[in-house]
Amino acid sequence: MAADSWHVLRLAGDDAEELERATTEAYERLRKPNASFADLRRPADSQRHRRVVLCQTVDDAVTTLRKQPSRFVRTAEAPRPAPDRIGFMFPGGGAQHAGMATQLYEREPVFRGHFDDCARRFRDALDLDVHACLDPDVALSAMERPPLGLGSLFATSYALAQVWLARGLRPSLLIGHSLGEYVAATLAGVLELGDAVRLVALRAQLMDGLPSGEMLIVQLGHAGLEPLMRPGVSVAAINSPTQCVVSGHVEAVRALELDLAQREVTVRRLRFGAAAHSELIEDVLDEFDRLARSIRTRPPSIPVVSNLSGGWLSSAEAIDPSYWTHHLRSPVRFADGLAAATGAGQVVLLEVGPGTTLSTLARQNGVSPDPVSSLRHPLDPRPEAAVFALSSGELWIRGVDVD
Secondary structure (H helix, E strand, O other): OOOOOOEEEEEEEOOHHHHHHHHHHHHHHHHOOOOOHHHOOOOOOOOOEEEEEEEOOHHHHHHHHHHOOOOOEEEEEOOOOOOOOEEEEEOOOOOOOOOOOHHHHHHOHHHHHHHHHHHHHHHHHHOOOHHHHHOOOOOHHHHHOHHHHHHHHHHHHHHHHHHHHHOOOOOOEEEEOOOHHHHHHHHOOOOOHHHHHHHHHHHHHHHHOOOOEEEEEEOOOHHHHHHHOOOOEEEEEEEEOOEEEEEEEHHHHHHHHHHHHHOOOOEEEOOOOOOOOOHHHHHHHHHHHHHHHOOOOOOOOOOEEOOOOOOEOOHHHHHOOOHHHHHHHOOEOHHHHHHHHHOOOOOEEEEOOOOOHHHHHHHHOOOOOOOEEOOOOOOOOOOHHHHHHHHHHHHHHOOOOOO
16 A cells, blocks of 8 residues: 555554553654654564554544544454464455445555456456446446446456455455355466456356346345245345345346335345346356356365355366356355355455455354455445555454554
């Protein structure tokens, strides 16, 4: 991040009282004339009571240390023992929004380089410039359509992952949600970047040409939802014990929406311009399958959680030419995937992409420690660069060191 941007101060103590003394000491040191951040003590790795303070200048730090506003300060006790695993989570369609990652693109050379590389590849495959997503004024309708929506989401998540890798993070596992699994597969070496872009581009083109459909987020678990399903509607995702996504023909989805409202079930439209993972997809599966079978895939070099099974992606599945075709039609078993990811011991999950959707779903699934989001929710008024800087501090609070 640029030198004139955001700083994250790290404070720690062996207990809560010592942490408060360290905070007071930092405040007093920075109040002195000509003080600098270099005047602060570096906390010991063994100190588990931790606090991070987000600021831009020394004067800003003094004010924040005195007032400790919740938007710019985080305090917690790091797990003991410290987690020895970190998992990257990559969001799917619906997470994209206008202006996502604009400040990262402007300030972070690693992000910009990898985003530009993806953009060049999508331009060749889609005749479309995914840089358009960086404009906060780009039309919502354009971001909801699969070509720009999925292309920009892949480019953003992939480039952001490269930033975290450059900062020393080495994920022990990767899990994506729908489109996000393409990013996970690319980082794990299952797909080459160019092949992943070709698959995402064709996926987006085919979905963009489908008959009108809708997707609906339903606050019901799968067992409660299944008896209410009707022809023309498919379960697109099983996200948590209390949330599923349905997808299908407009009329059928709206009829289900009315039925659910009468039962006082909370629902919300998913802002995505196609009925993903529904029967509407079936007419384009053969064309997608032809491309998928022409691409060479490899076993994962990093463990990947499969949306298809909700378990670990096996070597046989990774090299199966039909895997991505089934993935396109089948429901996303994200709740099962989170259970697999967290079932082998403590892991810190980091959402690598726009928004906070997957972090929220992880909390709904009872994941601990609390997951971390790299970027802000589109309604969060904080600068994006501030949220990204704070995310590294939140990782440190959870026992994960990052440059």
